[in-house]
Structures are given as structure tokens and as C-alpha cells.
Amino acid sequence: MRSPLLRILWAFMIALLVSQVVYSFVSHRLSRYELHMHQKFSELFSDSTHYSILFLGSSKTHADIHPAIVDTICGATSYNAGVDGISLFEEKLILEGYLARHPVPRVVVLSFDLHSFSGARNFFNAKQYFPFVANKVVDTTLASHQALSGLKRFVPLLRLSDYSDDDKTVVVLKSLAGHNDIPQGEFQYKGYLSNSDHVMDEAPKSLDSQKMTPVGRALLYDIIGICRRRNITLILVYSPEYQQIFLRQAPNGKTVMDSVQNIAGREGILLLRNEQLALCNDEQYFRNVGHLNKRGAILYSEILARQINHYLQQQNR
Amino acid sequence: MLFNSSEFLLFFPVVTLLYYLLPHGWRWLLLLLASCVFYMYFVPVYILILFFTIGIDYAAGILIENSKTPATKKRFLVMSLIANIGVLAIFKYYNFFLDNIYELFAALNITYHPLPFLSILLPIGLSFHTFQAMSYTIEVYRGHQHAERHLGIYSLYVMFYPQLVAGPIERPQNLLHQFREHHSFEAQQLLDGLRLMLWGLFKKVVIADRLSIYVDTVYDHPAGYHWGNLAIATVFFTIQIYCDFSGYSDMAIGAARSMGFKLMTNFNRPYAARNIQEFWKKWHISLSTWFKDYVFIPLGGSRRGLAVTCRNTLIVFLLSGFWHGANWTFIIWGALHSLYMLAYLLYKHYSKAADRRSHLISLLSTLLTFVLVALAWVYFRANDAGSASLILQHMLTGFQAVPFQQVLKDVSQNNAIVFTNAGMLVSIAMILLMFFLERRLPAQLFSLNKRPAVDLAFCSMVLSLVFIFGVFGNKSFIYFQF
Numbered sequence: 077m078r079s080p081l082l083r084i085l086w087a088f089m090i091a092l093l094v095s096q097v098v099y100s101f102v103s104h105r106l107s108r109y110e111l112h113m114h115q116k117f118s119e120l121f122s123d124s125t126h127y128s129i130l131f132l133g134s135s136k137t138h139a140d141i142h143p144a145i146v147d148t149i150c151g152a153t154s155y156n157a158g159v160d161g162i163s164l165f166e167e168k169l170i171l172e173g174y175l176a177r178h179p180v181p182r183v184v185v186l187s188f189d190l191h192s193f194s195g196a197r198n199f200f201n202a203k204q205y206f207p208f209v210a211n212k213v214v215d216t217t218l219a220s221h222q223a224l225s226g227l228k229r230f231v232p233l234l235r236l237s238d239y240s241d242d243d244k245t246v247v248v249l250k251s252l253a254g255h256n257d258i259p260q261g262e263f264q265y266k267g268y269l270s271n272s273d274h275v276m277d278e279a280p281k282s283l284d285s286q287k288m289t290p291v292g293r294a295l296l297y298d299i300i301g302i303c304r305r306r307n308i309t310l311i312l313v314y315s316p317e318y319q320q321i322f323l324r325q326a327p328n329g330k331t332v333m334d335s336v337q338n339i340a341g342r343e344g345i346l347l348l349r350n351e352q353l354a355l356c357n358d359e360q361y362f363r364n365v366g367h368l369n370k371r372g373a374i375l376y377s378e379i380l381a382r383q384i385n386h387y388l389q390q391q392n393r
Numbered sequence: 394m395l396f397n398s399s400e401f402l403l404f405f406p407v408v409t410l411l412y413y414l415l416p417h418g419w420r421w422l423l424l425l426l427a428s429c430v431f432y433m434y435f436v437p438v439y440i441l442i443l444f445f446t447i448g449i450d451y452a453a454g455i456l457i458e459n460s461k462t463p464a465t466k467k468r469f470l471v472m473s474l475i476a477n478i479g480v481l482a483i484f485k486y487y488n489f490f491l492d493n494i495y496e497l498f499a500a501l502n503i504t505y506h507p508l509p510f511l512s513i514l515l516p517i518g519l520s521f522h523t524f525q526a527m528s529y530t531i532e533v534y535r536g537h538q539h540a541e542r543h544l545g546i547y548s549l550y551v552m553f554y555p556q557l558v559a560g561p562i563e564r565p566q567n568l569l570h571q572f573r574e575h576h577s578f579e580a581q582q583l584l585d586g587l588r589l590m591l592w593g594l595f596k597k598v599v600i601a602d603r604l605s606i607y608v609d610t611v612y613d614h615p616a617g618y619h620w621g622n623l624a625i626a627t628v629f630f631t632i633q634i635y636c637d638f639s640g641y642s643d644m645a646i647g648a649a650r651s652m653g654f655k656l657m658t659n660f661n662r663p664y665a666a667r668n669i670q671e672f673w674k675k676w677h678i679s680l681s682t683w684f685k686d687y688v689f690i691p692l693g694g695s696r697r698g699l700a701v702t703c704r705n706t707l708i709v710f711l712l713s714g715f716w717h718g719a720n721w722t723f724i725i726w727g728a729l730h731s732l733y734m735l736a737y738l739l740y741k742h743y744s745k746a747a748d749r750r751s752h753l754i755s756l757l758s759t760l761l762t763f764v765l766v767a768l769a770w771v772y773f774r775a776n777d778a779g780s781a782s783l784i785l786q787h788m789l790t791g792f793q794a795v796p797f798q799q800v801l802k803d804v805s806q807n808n809a810i811v812f813t814n815a816g817m818l819v820s821i822a823m824i825l826l827m828f829f830l831e832r833r834l835p836a837q838l839f840s841l842n843k844r845p846a847v848d849l850a851f852c853s854m855v856l857s858l859v860f861i862f863g864v865f866g867n868k869s870f871i872y873f874q875f
Contacts, residue, residue: 091856
């Protein structure tokens with residue numbers, strides 16, 4: 077090791093090896109810890125099971141819609157593809173990534189939030205898609221939006237910079253201790269993760285101004301187009317929120333909702349305004365102002381399933 | 394171009410490789426062109442400012458050397474200094490002066506016809522290359538340096554890319570002759586350079602950029618945080634600015650070293666200083682010695698009694714504060730350091746037992762120096778003097794209002810967690826590792842060559858930590874703004 081050039085080379089090789097081992101270890105432990113999301117993404121992007129109803133959306137979908145109830149009422153097989161924090165950009169990616177592997181569903185239920193149309197084309201949590209780059213749609217979307225591009229695409233250890241300090245330390249330790257992200261007493265079923273029996277006690281937060289941007293509008297039309305081309309029935313849903321708090325309080329919230337209503341009307345798409353349901357006035361059904369608790373999710377899943385069933389029966393006639 | 398950017402990852406090996414491949418006679422041209430590309434990555438048009446000062450100082454150097462009488466020499470020196478300070482005055486201080494004059498007029502109820510403010514970005518590294526250019530004409534005037542007749546070599550002296558935008562501020566006696574020397578490829582030299590660059594990169598992307606997340610969050614909204622958060626942010630900034638700036642210096646010295654150039658040391662474990670005077674011998678050495686050589690000593694230095702020494706110290710630190718930026722926060726920062734220094738000078742003057750210290754006293758002195766320096770950094774980092782005062786007030790008087798457990802909670806902004814306790818633990822571990830290694834390993838790490846196994850372990854460990862814990866957001870260096 078006396079030759080300096082050899083020493084540079086060795087140091088580089090050792091560092092690459094160590095970092096690659098650390099990356100593999102961290103990503104493996106993370107997929108063990110983030111069990112629910114990892115399993116959901118596996119089912120969406122790797123499996124090929126047929127589902128007749130696919131629910132797309134953010135955390136409001138994720139925690140609000142129980143597929144078992146929908147399956148019973150609609151006589152269908154449904155899947156809850158809701159992912160925390162995402163907007164239309166990622167919902168479109170999930171739909172396309174899903175269609176690349178699965179048979180075409182009969183119905184897609186797109187549950188939107190007011191922030192869905194902001195036009196943001198960035199990932200809420202890009203690293204959760206990394207293990208699924210075998211799915212072409214996931215791979216190309218990550219690459220074209222700089223989430224997994226350049227050297228990072230070919231040298232996996234460089235992806236370590238996308239993992240937080242928490243991921244690299246606390247999460248790894250928790251995973252080694254056998255813990256995962258499914259809270260004790262909760263369960264998951266076909267993409268649904270129960271949201272505890274907790275009853276809301278938090279005060280409403282101040283809300284950001286909302287916008288229907290041209291990009292947001294275009295993304296919605298993209299989803300409409302995908303469904304049309306594949307002969308999928310698209311249903312738009314605005315999920316329950318306690319006393320319509322976001323819609324009433326977010327500046328421009330009503331304008332965004334009017335825009336969606338106009339698009340739905342023009343395109344002949346069913347829009348379900350479920351923030352107007354009676355359950356929205358009873359805090360016993362809410363975990364917090366924007367999300368239902370376990371009890372609320374069961375009740376709402378039943379209502380939504382009946383709405384879908386009714387609409388499909390009408391269409392069949 | 395930033396040293397921690399992907400562009401530099403390509404730029405550096407290409408330039409270094411070409412440097413060794415080209416015949417000696419062409420190397421200056423390669424380095425000059427590379428330096429132009431490096432600088433023009435920021436705001437291309439500002440290279441014209443550099444060309445202007447280069448032209449003036451190049452001509453001034455020759456004119457000073459050719460002058461027959463001291464008076465003529467002085468005239469050309471003054472002309473050069475006015476041109477350099479003029480550039481600084483226009484691009485850096487014009488808006489600041491105008492703003493303060495208007496405020497003064499308004500306070501005195503004087504009516505005036507306002508002049509327009511300049512809406513320009515501050516040219517990057519302006520204070521650094523201007524000071525380096527000034528040191529050239531001063532040294533030629535003093536007869537310590539021959540005027541450089543080769544315009545290309547002189548331009549390179551001002552524009553040499555490793556130290557162009559944030560120093561070290563070189564002296565012509567140390568740097569100019571190196572551009573004429575033939576540097577043949579030596580693997581050892583390359584390793585020395587790369588090792589130092591790696592160490593600088595570690596300090597920048599693993600420590601400074603990680604700490605900046607906490608510091609920026611808290612310092613940008615100080616009213617929303619507890620005394621504890623403010624105190625942690627202040628200590629973190631104290632470490633951040635050291636890692637950011639000394640990291641840059643290490644990378645600059647290392648990049649130059651890879652091509653065979655030796656730049657001056659800029660930092661020497663400043664936070665191990667036992668008093669404020671020692672601190673300034675270890676912090677930003679190239680600027681401290683610049684002020685010492687060109688301001689402090691010409692004013693009479695410390696040989697004309699305590700009163701003159703105190704006056705000169707005050708002037709130097711106020712100028713140093715003002716050098717950093719056109720903002721009252723920097724001037725207050727300089728004033729605080731001058732007060733510290735005056736207090737220390739008085740203590741040293743009247744105390745007989747200054748040099749006989751136990752380990753405990755030394756440790757306490759180091760701690761006290763660190764605290765004083767950290768408190769002064771509050772003004773350096775705060776967005777304005779009002780925020781700095783608020784931070785100091787909350788930090789020094791608010792600790793009873795909030796239980797300590799609250800302080801250790803994750804730091805959030807707009808309901809989103811931006812810095813977790815895991816981030817805190819990683820930061821502390823990396824800071825301790827850095828201080829430990831800097832204490833145990835030789836300065837600039839060059840003599841690690843003699844211990845190949847330690848060298849290999851050091852390089853692989855540091856590079857692994859950069860890969861594993863690096864924060865890669867192409868975050869700029871703090872001192873680029875000066």
C-alpha cells in the first residue's frame with residue numbers, strides 16, 4: 077500500500093463497498109419497517125392480481141376506505157391505492173404503474189384533495205418507489221422527474237442521500253427490534269390501514285390558499301384520458317372532512333371545487349361531494365379534521381360502496 | 394461553480410489531467426481559461442469587473458516599479474487602491490451607505506433628492522479577489538515583489554480558480570512565482586490534495602450542510618422558538634461556519650495541491666484557542682494577517698503603547714466586520730470582537746499570571762473563548778440587528794419559561810418536521826469525530842503519507858461517511874457572499 081495511486085484506488089473501492097453494504101442494509105430494513113407501504117407498492121407495481129375497483133387518492137383514501145366493505149356491497153374486488161401526501165402527479169403515476177402490470181379495472185375512484193391541483197410535479201416521498209423500478213412506468217417517471225436520474229440511477233449507494241437521518245438510524249434500529257409502521261391494534265387489508273379509534277381533539281389549523289393550476293387541470297385530464305382509452309369508469313370523490321372545514325376555510329377552496337365540478341359536468345363524470353354527508357357533523361367519526369377514524373371509515377366505506385353500486389347499476393340499465 | 398457540485402466533479406479531474414498533459418508553457422493559459430469558466434458559472438458578466446481590476450492593478454504594478462520618485466510610486470499605489478476600493482464601494486457598499494444616509498436625513502428632517510438604489514447582485518467573492526489584488530500593488534510598492542510583466546500570469550494570480558471566490562487571500566510572494574515553476578506529476582502530491590479535498594468535503598456536506606437545516610429554520614423565524622432551540626442553533630452555527638469555511642479552504646488548498654501549488658493555511662483549530670487573540674491567529678488566517686500587515690502595523694501596531702494598540706485593534710476589527718458585508722450586523726460582530734480583544738489586551742497588560750495555567754484553567758479559557766465567539770456569531774448570522782438582539786435576549790433570559798424536554802423535541806416549520814432528534818445525534822457524532830480527528834491528525838493531513846495504513850483507513854472512512862451521511866443539495870458556501 078506504499079503507492080499513493082494504489083492507495084487512492086483502494087480507499088475509493090473500500091468506501092464504495094462499505095456504502096453499498098450500508099445502502100442495501102438500510103433499504104432492506106426500511107422496507108421491513110415500512111411494511112404497509114412496501115406491501116402496497118408491491119401489490120400495485122409488481123403483482124398482477126385483478127381488481128375491479130381501484131381507489132386512488134391521498135391519506136384521506138388510505139385511511140377512509142375499507143375494501144372488504146366495498147367488496148361485500150358491490151360484489152366486486154377492490155383495492156385501496158391511497159398513499160399519504162400525494163397529489164395528482166403521483167396518482168397518475170400509480171394508475172399508469174398499476175395498469176402496466178394488472179388487468180384493467182372496471183372502475184377507478186379518484187378521491188381528490190384541494191391541494192391535488194397545485195400542479196406540483198415532485199414526489200412526496202420518492203424513495204418509497206425505489207424498490208419498484210422494475211416497473212417501467214415507475215422507473216421512467218422517477219428518471220424524468222430527477223428523483224432517480226444521472227449517476228444515482230446506476231449507482232444505488234448514491235440513493236443514500238434520499239434517506240433521512242431517521243431512516244438511517246432510528247428506523248433501522250426499530251426494524252431490527254421487530255417493529256413496523258402498522259400501529260399496535262391496527263390492521264391492513266388490500267391497501268387499507270385502519271386509523272385507530274381515536275376521536276379528534278385538535279383545533280382546525282390555518283389553511284394555505286389553494287389553486288387549480290393549468291398543470292393540475294392537465295393532470296386531471298390526463299387521468300380522464302387514460303380511463304377513457306381503457307374503457308374504465310372514472311368517479312371523482314371529495315372525501316369527508318369535519319364540518320367541511322377545508323372547503324370552507326381554505327382560501328380559494330370553493331373556486332377549486334367549482335372548477336372540478338365544471339370539468340366533471342363537461343366530461344360526464346360522476347362527482348361525489350361526500351364532505352356533505354351527515355357523518356361529517358359528528359366528531360365521533362373523525363380522528364382529526366381531515367381523516368376518519370376506524371368507526372368513521374367503516375360507516376363511510378359502506379356509504380361510498382352503496383353510491384358506487386347505485387351508479388354502476390344505473391349505468392348497466 | 395461550487396466545489397460540492399456535480400459540475401465540479403467533472404471540472405476538477407479534467408482540468409487537473411489537462412494541466413499535467415500540457416507542456417509547461419501552456420499551463421497558465423489552461424488555468425486561466427478554467428478559472429474564467431469556474432467564475433462565469435455564477436454570473437458570467439461579472440467577470441468584466443475582474444478584468445477591470447486586473448487591468449488597473451497590472452498597469453499600476455508596472456508603473457509603481459518604473460517610477461523614479463517615492464511620490465510618483467505613492468500616486469500610482471493610491472490610484473490602484475482607489476480603483477479597487479471603488480469597485481467594492483459601488484458593488485458592495487453603495488446601497489448600504491445610501492440607505493443609512495437617507496435614514497439619517499429622515500431622522501434629522503432634512504429634505505433631499507433621492508439617488509436610485511442599484512439593483513445588482515453582489516459579485517461573488519468580490520472582497521476576496523479585491524484584497525488579493527490590493528496586496529499585490531502594496532507589495533510592489535514596498536519593494537517586496539517585482540511587478541509581473543506577463544498579463545496572463547498576473548491575471549491568474551487574481552483568478553486562480555481554487556481560491557478565487559473565498560480565499561485563502563494569497564500574497565504575491567507566495568503565489569506568483571509558483572505559476573512559473575514547472576510542476577511535474579507526483580502521485581504523492583495528488584493524494585495529498587485529494588485527501589485534503591475529501592476532508593473539506595466531509596466538513597461541508599456531512600456537518601455544515603446538515604447543521605444549516607436546523608440553523609436556517611430557527612434563525613429565519615427566531616420568535617417562534619424557545620431559548621433552547623436558539624442556543625442549540627447558535628452553537629450549531631458556530632460549528633457550521635467553521636466547517637463551511639474551513640471546508641472550503643481545505644478543498645481550495647487541496648485542489649491547488651493536486652496540481653503542485655502550495656496555498657497558505659487558513660485555519661488551525663480555532664475553537665481550541667484559549668483566548669480571543671489566539672482565536673484570531675487560528676481563524677481565517679489569510680485575512681487576519683492581511684489586516685495585520687496592511688492596516689494594523691502601518692497604523693503603529695502594538696509597539697507604541699497600550700492606547701495606540703487598543704485604537705489600532707478597534708480599527709482593524711471594525712474594518713474586518715465591514716469587510717464581511719454591508720450590514721450593521723457585521724459591523725456589530727466586528728465591534729464585539731474588538732471589545733473582546735481590548736478586554737483581553739487589558740487583562741494581559743495588567744495580569745502577571747497569564748502564562749502559568751493549569752489544565753482546568755486552560756479548559757475553562759477555551760470554553761469561555763468558544764462562548765464569546767458563539768455569542769458574536771449571533772450578529773453574524775441573524776437576518777438583521779433586531780433579530781440578533783431578540784435571539785440573544787431569549788437565549789440569555791428565557792430559559793426559565795420553557796421546560797428542557799420541550800427543547801429536545803424535533804424542530805418543525807409550518808407543521809412539518811425539518812430536523813429530528815436522529816439528525817441531532819448524527820450531527821453531534823460527526824462533530825465529535827471531526828474535532829477528534831483534527832486534534833489527533835497532523836495539520837493539513839500531509840504527513841499521513843508516512844503512515845499508509847492510517848491514511849487508507851482515514852480516506853476510506855471519510856469517503857464512506859460522505860456517501861452515507863452527506864447532504865447533497867448544492868448548497869452554497871457562506872463566505873461566497875463576501
